[in-house]
Amino acid sequence: MEATSVRPxxxxxxxxxEKSETKTTKFLVSFVLLVSAGLLIVITIGGWxxxxxxxxxxxxxxxxxxxxxxxxxxxxxxxxxxxxVASALAIILAIFAAVAAPAWFDRNKPGLSxxxxxxxxxxxxxxxxxxxxxxxxxxxxxxxxxxxxxxxxRPIGSGERPRWRHAAGIGGCRxxxxxxxxxxxxxxxxxxxxxxx
Numbered sequence: 001m002e003a004t005s006v007r008p009x010x011x012x013x014x015x016x017x018e019k020s021e022t023k024t025t026k027f028l029v030s031f032v033l034l035v036s037a038g039l040l041i042v043i044t045i046g047g048w049x050x051x052x053x054x055x056x057x058x059x060x061x062x063x064x065x066x067x068x069x070x071x072x073x074x075x076x077x078x079x080x081x082x083x084x085v086a087s088a089l090a091i092i093l094a095i096f097a098a099v100a101a102p103a104w105f106d107r108n109k110p111g112l113s114x115x116x117x118x119x120x121x122x123x124x125x126x127x128x129x130x131x132x133x134x135x136x137x138x139x140x141x142x143x144x145x146x147x148x149x150x151x152x153x154r155p156i157g158s159g160e161r162p163r164w165r166h167a168a169g170i171g172g173c174r175x176x177x178x179x180x181x182x183x184x185x186x187x188x189x190x191x192x193x194x195x196x197x
Contacts, residue, residue, distance in 0.1 A: 014149070015150070021146075022143075022146050025139060025146060026074060026143060029075075029140055031071075033070050034068065036064075036132055036133065037065075039129050039132065041061065041064050042117075043126060046125075047116070066089065070082045080144060083140040083144040084144060087137045093133050094134060100123075
């Protein structure tokens with residue numbers, strides 16, 4: 001759940017965003033979105049002269065632009081809400097790519113003028129786009145289920161690691177921030193262990 005107010009002396013943090021698997025998923029989602037956008041741009045520009053109207057090319061470029069925006073929102077701002085939208089777009093795009101790939105291969109015949117890129121290459125890129133979209137669906141749904149938005153309260157400074165300050169003398173040091181105490185209320189600091197040697 002998301003906290004609407006914070007008690008004095010506490011701060012909000014999102015524990016799920018600090019997990020290594022969550023950071024990996026976020027990177028994968030952003031990376032696959034950018035790869036998908038790159039493939040769309042190459043296919044659209046490379047086959048522009050043989051598209052069924054300029055509106056198709058413009059719509060495809062807008063699609064690629066949405067993927068780039070989604071990659072930024074996920075990678076820089078942890079926006080979980082765009083993940084289901086990206087999955088839905090990936091399903092539709094995978095279907096379009098499966099339909100378009102055979103059409104590009106069928107154009108590779110003598111007497112037909114080709115687009116800027118070879119027809120076979122454009123067909124191959126469409127085929128590559130299909131598993132990329134399937135991967136996008138999977139990683140986006142995994143990221144959505146990791147609950148990046150969950151907020152919790154914790155005492156201010158509790159997430160910081162203890163810092164040590166060296167004191168005068170050989171091998172001397174003293175605690176700068178609250179180090180946990182051991183039995184009998186004595187400090188469990190490594191300085192105390194070093195002083196006994």
